[in-house]
Amino acid sequence: MATKDRKTVMTDKVQVEKIDTSGEIDPGVLSSFIGYAMKRTYMTIHSDFVASLEHLGLRPGTFSALTIIVDNPDISQSQLARALAIERSGVVLIVDHLEDRELIGRHRVPGDRRAYALRATLAGRRLRDAAVEAIRKHEARVLGSLTGSEQATLRNLLARIM
Amino acid sequence: MATKDRKTVMTDKVQVEKIDTSGEIDPGVLSSFIGYAMKRTYMTIHSDFVASLEHLGLRPGTFSALTIIVDNPDISQSQLARALAIERSGVVLIVDHLEDRELIGRHRVPGDRRAYALRATLAGRRLRDAAVEAIRKHEARVLGSLTGSEQATLRNLLARIM
DNA sequence: TATTGTTATACTCTATAACTATA
């Protein structure tokens, strides 16, 4: 206990063989949970993902919405909410943002004057494509330590959990 | 608040014919990303994880802090911040909460009057143990579709990404 | 009555910055 309060010196990485390894934290029971490994890995990947989209002015939510709209022309906001697994009220803000940037348009639906048909603009499709390329590089970077077949195995196992 | 100009944005291709009424949403290029599978799986597991701790009055952040304190008696708030990968200011709130519930105590460090030595109370250790049991059940439930060796493979692959 | 989009509001989580008291 009291051996733990050894003052941590600026040497951040040097000497880790002393008795109390100042700063070393035991993950304890956490390391026995697969969910813990999953969270750590997800967080690692996610922060690199966020960084990889930053230069395009996209955040995870805006990218997801944009790419779904590109791949599902004339989708409604309610459908988009379901696809993103968020509330409709949240979709309004995202769609406002994408529309302000002229990446998508709200079009009227012939036959239902309540709903909007969302459609990407040319600029929206181009930005989506640039984002996809950035994400491919991000995945190559982040999954580079796994072979192709290991990546396939991972994808398979992940899919089987859901 | 947001600009609500519903002006029609120009698109190069204009064809407002069929609206997809099937309700089926094409994940499109998203399904080609391993990160997308990872996010979906993580979200699924995470929400079951949150639910599995709710009856104990624990949230992911408070559980993580508690279990790390149990496994690292006399850890400081700064060390805890590093372990949780959040800022020190955020740790204050979590530690306040755990201390208010008398699950941990802030103890003085002989030799450094700036720092606290965090230590779980008996109630804190018991609650942690109950949470661990709840999480084991949660993992059995959520990973039940994978064999033991598949779970080991998954853990291995996840660890190799980081 | 139900659904679509919208607004207002609030809550959680986290970050930044400034501060104090120590070191």
Place this chain on the structure above:
DNA sequence: TATAGTTATAGAGTATAACAATA
């Protein structure tokens, strides 16, 4: 000067609830 803890504040992201227009 640097570190530990604290406070105030702000920004995402998301949720709930109520509402108007439309079905």
